[in-house]
C-alpha cells in the first residue's frame with residue numbers, strides 16, 4: 001500500500017510512548033501497539049496509553065494488538081475494550097483465540113471497533129475469511145470462561161516457576177504478562193536453539209527482534225517446563241562457564 005513504516009525502538013523492553021508521540025507527523029495515519037508485547041511480555045500502562053491518545057489528532061488510528069490480554073492481571077494495564085466503551089472511535093483492538101483459548105489451529109481472531117470503522121473494514125475484508133467450524137468454536141470458547149481462566153491460572157504458575165528458576169540461576173528474565181518469558185542466555189541464542197532442538201526442546205531465538213543473546217520460552221505444562229530447564233541446564237554455555 002506504499003505506506004512508509006516508522007519504527008520506534010523499545011526502551012528497556014518497554015514501549016516508549018513518548019518517543020512514539022514525538023514521531024507522529026501530519027502524515028501519520030496509524031500507530032500499531034502491542035500489549036502485552038511479543039517477545040518481551042511487557043505491557044503498556046493505562047495512564048501512558050491515555051496520555052498518548054489524548055495528545056493525538058483524531059485522524060490517527062491506534063491499533064492495539066492484545067493477543068495476550070487474557071493473561072494480564074495488572075489493574076494498571078491498558079485495556080482497549082474499556083477505551084472503546086468510552087467512545088474512543090480511533091482505537092482498534094485486536095484479540096485472538098490462539099493463546100488463552102487454546103485454539104490456534106482454528107485461525108480465528110477478531111477486531112473490536114467503532115461501528116463506522118467496522119463498516120470500513122468490511123469493504124476490504126476478504127469474503128469467507130473465517131470457516132464454519134471456527135464460527136462455531138469462537139462463541140463456544142467465549143462462553144466457557146471457566147476453561148480459559150484455568151488455562152490462565154496454570155500459565156501464570158508456570159511463568160512464575162520458569163522466571164524464578166532462570167533468575168535463580170543468574171539469568172536476566174524480562175517480567176512477563178504473557179504466556180512466555182524472554183531470557184538473556186548470555187550466549188549466541190541461535191546456537192543454543194539448535195542444541196536444545198536436538199534434545200527435542202523448541203524455544204524461539206530472539207535475534208530476529210534484535211536480541212541475539214535472548215530466547216523466548218513458551219510456558220508449557222509443568223512437565224514440559226521442567227524438561228526445558230533440564231535441557232537448558234545441560235546445554236547452557238553460561239552455566240558451564242560458572243562451574
Ligand SMILES: Cc1ncc(COP(=O)(O)O)c(C=O)c1O
Nearest residue numbers: 034038065067096098104108109
Ligand atoms: C502479538 C501477537 N499478535 C497476534 C498474534 C496472532 O495470533 P494468531 O494469528 O494465531 O491469531 C500473535 C501470535 O503469535 C502475536 O504474538
